Amino acid sequence: MINIGEVLLNLWESSGFAYIFANFGGGGWQNLVMLVIACGLLYLGIVKQFEPLLMVGIAFGCLLTNLPLGGLYHQELWTNFMDATHEAYHSYGVILREGGLLDFFYIGVKTSIYPCLIFMGVGAMTDFGPLLSNPKSLLLGAAAQMGVFVAFFGAILLGFTGPEAASIGIIGGADGPTAIFLTSKLAPHLLGAIAVAAYSYMALIPLIQPPIMNALTSAEDRKIKMVQTRPVSKSEKIIFPILVTIFVALLLPDTAPLIGCLMLGNLAKETGVTDRLSDTMQNALMNIVTILLSTSVGATMVGSTFLTAETLKIVVLGVVAFGLSTAGGLLGGNIMCKLTGGKVNPLIGSAGVSAVPMAARVANTVGQKNNPSNFLLMHAMGPNVAGVIGSAIAAGFLLSVFG
Template sequence: MSIVEVLTGLWESSGFGALASGAASWRNLVMILVSFVFLYLAIGKKFEPLLLVPIAFGILLANLPGSEIMLDSIGLSDPATMQAVESGVMEAGHWYDSGVLRLLYVGVKSSIFPCLIFMGVGAMTDFGPLLSNPVSLLLGAAAQLGIYVAFIIAIVLGFAPEEAASIAIIGGADGPTAIFLTSKLASHLLAPIAVAAYSYMALIPIIQPPIMRALTTEKERKVKMTQLRKVTKVEKIIFPVVVLVITAFILPSVIPLLGMLMLGNLFKECMVTDRLSDTAQNALMNIVTIMLGVCVGATADGDTFLTAKTLKIVALGLIAFMFSTVGGVLLGKLLYVLTKGKVNPLIGAAGVSAVPMAARVAQKVGSKDDPTNFLLMHAMGPNVAGVIGSAVAAGYLLSLFG
């Protein structure tokens, strides 16, 4: 073998060679730049770094020229190919010939990762503020308005109902729920939807305050809410079990998400499974977050991600977030009137899940008008109610289109 042949072989197998031969396109290069921007936002600006760093790195890994990290050798991502392979119509390699992230992606596709994340979220959630003020649940429900507004607009824009439902769930401001529903209904849109959902969750401190201020008066924002009652341990233990049973009987499709959420919460509250609670909210949560983030990022291949559809999804996600905030604040205003000024409408905005960022935003906006006003604990009620609300909304959409 001559030196020229060796050098030619090296060139052809390099990333530059892949670009020159057309195996990789300019879209991959753009996605690499996008991953750099995300890394900067995560590390430099601290925008949801725990999620954005793995997502950004996943995007980078999948778009490097010559990368086979998402190689699908047996049709793991395509049911038709998998069926053909299984029935012997098509010859394929072994499952272990697939790219490492394609193998891990099975956890996303099968909804294992979103459900495990929900268990961790449950183990970290204190439903105390919600139990001491059950009206918070209505605020959490109203803040799902954006899901249905975005659904209508998505249908008008020409998306199929399954796609529209997956896009609309971005308004629930709950990453795992968005991934869960999308992987069931429109897995080809997983990357843009996940990226939009997590990006907007990180941008909540920028998106929500102008809407909250525009919809409320200074008098409303200055309302000081009375101290919450102390919730007993027994109530906290009964709550996850009762909620799961009742909700599951009404809407069985919500069981995977809500079931895991409540299991994690029971670990936390029952006081006899401290080790399980600790694992669910720390080690397991961190491991799954890494795998989920990298896998979701790796689905953002330049050729499938850089399309007009992605731009529409990003725009619809923003609309969903804004209307969810509007829904929560408007019901907060209604409760302000009904309770003769005892409810601060700002806590309604926290109904958009995104625990605890949305509650912190309510606290921040409220304390701007009155620094002695402490809304954080009051906003945590609608905030955790939003988690249940978005899971129920996902269950409803799944039962219709799944």
Template sequence: MEFLRILRVMADATGIYNFSAGNLVMICFGILFIYFGIKKRYEPFLLVPLGIGAILVNIPGTGLMDVGGLLHFNYLGVEKVIYPPLIFLGVGAMTDFGPLIANPSTIILGAAAHIGIFIALVGAKLLGFTIKEAGAIGIIGGADGPMAIYVSTKLAPHLLGQVAVSAYSYMALLPLIQPPIMRLLVPRRERELAMEQLRPVSRREKIVFPIMMIILVNSLLPPIAPLISCLMLGNLIRESGVIERIADTLGGVFLDIVTVFIAVAIGSTMSAQNFVNLKTLEIVVLGLIAFCTGTAGGLLAARIMCKLSGGKINPLIGSAGIAAVPMAARVSHTVGIEDNPYNFLIMYAMGPNLAGVLGTAVAGGIMLTLLGVH
């Protein structure tokens, strides 16, 4: 009898005995993320660690997400808003703002594609979320993971997991979400349009730009200073041209490492007890609406610019205005090349794409300022 009791105690302590249906559902989502990452190659550097985080946190009894657990330590990088500025530092070092400087009119596309933020915000308010929660949900439409984390940490920390998972998942799934909307809203003859080559941007312009942005954006919207400052510091290191080794490291290895940490941390918020509820479903649906309407907003604005410019702008670059650098620009390029294999839209799409990053930062800054959060 004693032996059976010991066996029973051992069985009670195993993960298998403590599994709930919710755990299994979330583990399936984790496996789905990994499948999309590896098999479909949809942003594997995001989806694979995200999926692993989701699986780990749903195996009962590991204590990985308890205080002192490995995943909990990692999650502090998100909760204490350490990872988002570090990601922006790497993104800045990787990014050539030349296309935006060469064609500043594409800022309009970055603004238009942010209509999704406000549609999701209004939708969330109508569903009964508080204004701060609605703001955090709306920012999913900015398609900017670090900014979504930053804003939701400030406005509605209890929704951080759902908001971050939605933002990162939809960013990774852009190649699935955007193309049908692009083909629906842009006729083939406009998708085939080749664009004129961008003017060359001088080194001086590229050095002045980050310094100017640090002073201008931080003066206008102080609450987003940590993100904008890091983004522009990384970019200044790149454009200075005198510390190439550091720029290469920040935009390469460093960014890859922090991306793995942040993606695992986001995945580790996907525990069954946090996620299996109606609120999560509402946030996920609102996030998808934000992405779709933002994409549509950018495309329609680009079609107007195409008409006004006499066909000099390929409207496919409009969808890149929702941010998600450089994934959204890559989708514009990929859809464009299907109809015209000689059409390289990637650098043209980087203009609205970068405008989208600044647009999300500005939208987040406005929300934080209006709601009195610092």
């Protein structure tokens, strides 16, 4: 007769509960803490609606990866994958043979497929018209990358290596796919912390930016009304993505995957003859990739690498990067305001920190608080989309130096 007691004992011993309690001092406590963090992130995504489309997936990926014995994600496989002295170095065969479901998902991050496809969707959803009608917006998009490089320098001072500091600095670009693209290449062990920091701060833009905007601009300047920009022809909108791809990819070839996909998406939107493709890029493809990207990034949040002092430093440096990028954009806005004799409202500079269209909306809201008849949204969209190109160039530069 079957020994029921033995069966139940085996069942208990093979359970995750037994693993956690049996290894409490040797990593079990980390699993428990990470499960609490995952639930906290789920709360932020669902209840507080912090970038819910990504945060819910990241949090659930974190939850899955920290359930012991599930075998969904294997940190050690990816450590070996990156170790030049190991036989599994850069071997996707080993990953496919020994990996779990989230390891397979993560291949898309490692190969940069997901960030690039997300960029394609972003391109298909973006109207570059405001940028084309006011090309000077590009200067604000450049100025707003200040936080990237100051945070990079700050990270070096705090003891991070060059590639790690570059990955942390790019949080200041306020562009999730770019941050994931660069980090997965330069510092994959920090991917979870950097992605969570980047998306959390993007969700907190309406809280982070207004105090900086009020501090760095005068009440009088915030009331400035900007004149309507010229209408942009269809031909210009079609030529733009082709021109930018050629120009930027020749200038910084490392940005070619990101800029190429961004502009392919935009071209599909503007041509008027590829509506089906544009629709797929904006909706179905974007949604599928968001699911795969968010869960696989969440899966990298393993207790042993996440519960470190480095994560806290990343969180602090991330907010510094965001704040300084906003400040850089506003300083650029102030300079432009003075040079044009008060024709440019400096608030639009804050929108240079990518985060389309949230940052532009914040500029519009703060502008309207100071002057209810002021509508800055379209003017702020110029620096906003310029910021996307600017952060991709910044990422390309850092990749060319540290890659």
